[in-house]
Amino acid sequence: MFTLLRTHIEKRVHLIDEEFEVISKFFIPKKVRKKQFLLHEGEVCKNIGFVNSGCLREYTIDNKGSEHIIQFAIEDWWISDPNSYLSGLPSTYNIDALEDSKVLLLEKSSREKLLDSCPKMERFFRILIETNFVATQRRITDSLSTSAEERYLKFVKTYPKLIEQVSQNHIASYLGITPQSLSRIRKELTQK
Amino acid sequence: MFTLLRTHIEKRVHLIDEEFEVISKFFIPKKVRKKQFLLHEGEVCKNIGFVNSGCLREYTIDNKGSEHIIQFAIEDWWISDPNSYLSGLPSTYNIDALEDSKVLLLEKSSREKLLDSCPKMERFFRILIETNFVATQRRITDSLSTSAEERYLKFVKTYPKLIEQVSQNHIASYLGITPQSLSRIRKELTQK
Numbered sequence: 071m072f073t074l075l076r077t078h079i080e081k082r083v084h085l086i087d088e089e090f091e092v093i094s095k096f097f098i099p100k101k102v103r104k105k106q107f108l109l110h111e112g113e114v115c116k117n118i119g120f121v122n123s124g125c126l127r128e129y130t131i132d133n134k135g136s137e138h139i140i141q142f143a144i145e146d147w148w149i150s151d152p153n154s155y156l157s158g159l160p161s162t163y164n165i166d167a168l169e170d171s172k173v174l175l176l177e178k179s180s181r182e183k184l185l186d187s188c189p190k191m192e193r194f195f196r197i198l199i200e201t202n203f204v205a206t207q208r209r210i211t212d213s214l215s216t217s218a219e220e221r222y223l224k225f226v227k228t229y230p231k232l233i234e235q236v237s238q239n240h241i242a243s244y245l246g247i248t249p250q251s252l253s254r255i256r257k258e259l260t261q262k
Numbered sequence: 263m264f265t266l267l268r269t270h271i272e273k274r275v276h277l278i279d280e281e282f283e284v285i286s287k288f289f290i291p292k293k294v295r296k297k298q299f300l301l302h303e304g305e306v307c308k309n310i311g312f313v314n315s316g317c318l319r320e321y322t323i324d325n326k327g328s329e330h331i332i333q334f335a336i337e338d339w340w341i342s343d344p345n346s347y348l349s350g351l352p353s354t355y356n357i358d359a360l361e362d363s364k365v366l367l368l369e370k371s372s373r374e375k376l377l378d379s380c381p382k383m384e385r386f387f388r389i390l391i392e393t394n395f396v397a398t399q400r401r402i403t404d405s406l407s408t409s410a411e412e413r414y415l416k417f418v419k420t421y422p423k424l425i426e427q428v429s430q431n432h433i434a435s436y437l438g439i440t441p442q443s444l445s446r447i448r449k450e451l452t453q454k
Contacts, residue, residue, distance in 0.1 A: 130406075153399070156393075196384055200348060206399055210398060210405070211354075215330040246405065246406045
């Protein structure tokens with residue numbers, strides 16, 4: 071149950087068995103059925119979740135009732151609303167499962183204890199968040215400076231595993247385009 | 263010269279005088295004149311910069327030659343291309359000064375030594391990057407789910423100091439709209 075998490079952490083910091091045994095005790099395993107929610111808008115996000123299997127998405131609903139996908143999370147990824155998790159303020163996002171999933175949850179108070187008791191985890195989270203920050207900055211750059219077709223091609227190249235797990239409608243929502251536009255782009259790419 | 267940096271760090275972690283004395287030695291002060299570059303596209307980003315005074319911007323140039331501002335940095339903010347800084351790959355961004363500025367530079371190898379010698383700075387950077395990550399995630403959400411007018415109003419509310427330091431053309435570039443659209447939005451807001 072914790073094998074993937076250990077490999078994931080050890081890509082950033084080296085751990086001995088005794089250290090990982092302590093670390094793993096802070097995580098709570100949870101099964102999330104397809105369409106089940108891990109977080110509802112208006113609730114405080116109490117956990118960050120490491121995805122052991124399956125696929126989840128984080129989305130917001132705008133004033134007109136349209137859904138916008140902010141993030142996907144498949145095996146070996148994390149999901150949460152970091153703003154709500156860190157500030158304790160109600161979330162403006164929803165997190166639900168796109169397929170039956172298994173996650174390892176880390177509560178805020180547990181993470182604080184973990185960070186105090188294990189400095190290597192302080193380093194792990196610093197490195198993890200730096201990587202995530204780079205990815206979000208890249209996404210902002212792409213949203214400002216590239217066409218929808220370029221963003222789609224980049225998405226396919228960057229997340230080949232994800233393409234197999236999520237629908238075209240969800241990818242369109244993530245890219246900030248209509249399903250019709252994505253369909254047209256895919257058709258044009260096939261013809262090229 | 264280091265007073266602002268110390269206050270900035272101490273908002274996240276407490277330091278004693280001896281600790282800050284060690285920390286400050288890792289930073290190199292640099293003056294950047296208006297229009298001078300701190301980073302050119304194609305170079306490796308060797309530093310992260312803490313802004314003591316002035317204003318800088320980070321931007322990219324798309325295939326059509328248009329500039330897109332990714333980030334501003336005024337007093338008490340950081341600026342760098344984290345992707346290039348962390349990976350050692352050439353940057354796709356430019357960083358230049360919008361007015362005469364003073365920055366404190368932290369080289370990659372210096373930061374690694376600093377993180378190894380002072381665990382509190384590991385915590386400091388973890389907290390700093392978490393905050394930045396939250397802000398970039400919020401920006402992605404806004405770009406997907408809010409109108410240009412809402413984004414402009416939010417920008418004014420969130421960064422009141424910045425509004426005084428950067429031109430309307432730069433704000434339009436940051437918001438991903440044309441200067442003409444921003445001008446129309448501001449006119450409409452005045453009439454409301």
